[in-house]
Amino acid sequence: MVAYGIHTEEAVLIEAAKTGDQEAFRQIVERYQGAVYNLAYRMLGTPEEAEDAAQEIFVRIYRQLGRYDMERKFSTWTLAIATNYCIDQLRRRRMQFVPLQNIIPWARARESGPEGEALSSESRDEMQRLLKRLPEKYRAPLVLRYWEELSCAEIAEILGVPEGTIKTQIHRARKQLGKMLEGAEERQDALSRV
Amino acid sequence: MRCRECESMLWVYLDDELPEGERRAVSSHLAGCPRCAQALDQLRAFPLQAARLHVVPPPPDFTARLMQRITPLPTPQELALQRDRPGGWQGPLGMAVAFSAAAAAIFLGLLSTAALALAGGQRLPLEFGNSASGIANAIGAGVAVALWQHLSWAVIITLVGMVATLTILWFRVVTPRH
Ligand SMILES: [Zn+2]
Numbered sequence: 001m002v003a004y005g006i007h008t009e010e011a012v013l014i015e016a017a018k019t020g021d022q023e024a025f026r027q028i029v030e031r032y033q034g035a036v037y038n039l040a041y042r043m044l045g046t047p048e049e050a051e052d053a054a055q056e057i058f059v060r061i062y063r064q065l066g067r068y069d070m071e072r073k074f075s076t077w078t079l080a081i082a083t084n085y086c087i088d089q090l091r092r093r094r095m096q097f098v099p100l101q102n103i104i105p106w107a108r109a110r111e112s113g114p115e116g117e118a119l120s121s122e123s124r125d126e127m128q129r130l131l132k133r134l135p136e137k138y139r140a141p142l143v144l145r146y147w148e149e150l151s152c153a154e155i156a157e158i159l160g161v162p163e164g165t166i167k168t169q170i171h172r173a174r175k176q177l178g179k180m181l182e183g184a185e186e187r188q189d190a191l192s193r194v
Numbered sequence: 195m196r197c198r199e200c201e202s203m204l205w206v207y208l209d210d211e212l213p214e215g216e217r218r219a220v221s222s223h224l225a226g227c228p229r230c231a232q233a234l235d236q237l238r239a240f241p242l243q244a245a246r247l248h249v250v251p252p253p254p255d256f257t258a259r260l261m262q263r264i265t266p267l268p269t270p271q272e273l274a275l276q277r278d279r280p281g282g283w284q285g286p287l288g289m290a291v292a293f294s295a296a297a298a299a300i301f302l303g304l305l306s307t308a309a310l311a312l313a314g315g316q317r318l319p320l321e322f323g324n325s326a327s328g329i330a331n332a333i334g335a336g337v338a339v340a341l342w343q344h345l346s347w348a349v350i351i352t353l354v355g356m357v358a359t360l361t362i363l364w365f366r367v368v369t370p371r372h
Contacts, residue, residue, distance in 0.1 A: 017270065018269070018270045018271050019269055019270075019271055020268075020269030020270075020271070020272075022261065022264060022265065025261075025264060026257060026261055029257050029260060029261075030257060033252050033256055033257060034249060034251060034252065037250070037251070037252035037256070038249050038250055041250050047250070050250075050252075051252065051253060051256070054252060054256070055256075055259065055260055055263065058260050058264075059260075059263055059264070059267075062264055062267065062270060062273075063267070063270070063273050064270075065270035065273075066269070066270035066271045066272070066273050066274025066275070067274045147249065167205075167206070168202070170205060171202065171204070171205045171206075174205050174237055175205075175233070175236060175237060178236035178237050178238070179236060
């Protein structure tokens with residue numbers, strides 16, 4: 001791609017980090033923390049969970065770095081660890097009791113009065129609300145495709161499924177999101193008319 | 195082109211990633227099919243432009259807090275060597291738990307087979323004893339795999355399956371005698 005120079009610079013950092021250069025690892029973290037944190041935020045839903053997950057993911061990356069194969073693209077390798085961790089968290093979560101407002105949309109809507117507006121940046125992020133309502137299996141392909149801007153082939157490699165499956169999942173996810181968004185806009189129109 | 199086929203290509207069409215021939219086929223189908231045209235509008239209604247997909251930054255102290263956890267760890271190379279050696283921690287512990295669960299399941303299976311034989315007041319035919327312990331073995335292996343992988347629904351389903359199998363065995367062999 002464009003960045004042969006960046007690639008080799010990154011390779012040097014990785015080699016250094018492998019042998020215990022913590023400053024090199026810190027620089028790798030700085031490069032990828034945005035991508036990893038964002039992925040976790042979009043997949044898991046809240047900033048708190050996203051931060052815990054992102055911390056854990058980087059510890060895993062550090063632990064597995066010694067076995068990283070320099071032939072693989074580092075960003076794909078990193079996002080694969082991150083995605084698999086988040087999928088695992090979602091799976092675990094299904095085993096536990098979930099707070100009411102995570103299941104019932106209106107339980108949260110009730111809280112946001114006039115002063116509730118400024119509560120969190122999360123509530124202002126419409127896409128985040130829609131993502132939360134999307135079936136979990138669609139989240140990873142969609143987030144990787146549109147927030148992390150990976151190709152369908154790379155996503156297929158990360159999730160270990162055929163590329164055709166990824167395309168179908170993204171198609172269905174977009175369709176569903178489109179419908180939700182239309183619904184949301186109709187409701188908003190109705191409100192503004194009152 | 196059929197509607198089904200058209201619909202499956204719509205998002206690739208929107209992203210302008212279709213080969214020329216297919217792109218033209220989809221366009222001409224859309225021109226004559228209100229249903230697919232509406233589906234396309236629905237897809238368009240979901241905007242994936244960068245403006246709406248704003249990236250949320252991690253908290254400012256993220257790296258500092260992470261490095262506090264990284265500092266005490268051995269180097270990644272040392273960690274890789276440790277993992278290659280048989281040993282480590284999580285793996286063997288998980289295995290031990292899984293295998294004792296499996297052993298317990300097999301034992302339970304054999305015990306119940308014996309109990310059934312006693313309750314029935316006679317020796318069971320050989321094939322029955324074999325198939326019962328075979329089932330118990332399979333169940334045990336299933337529990338082992340499930341536990342080793344994750345503690346999840348798989349474990350619960352396996353355990354329920356185990357109980358169900360033993361219940362069926364009990365009613366089929368013991369009840370007819372009373
Ligand atoms: Zn059509």
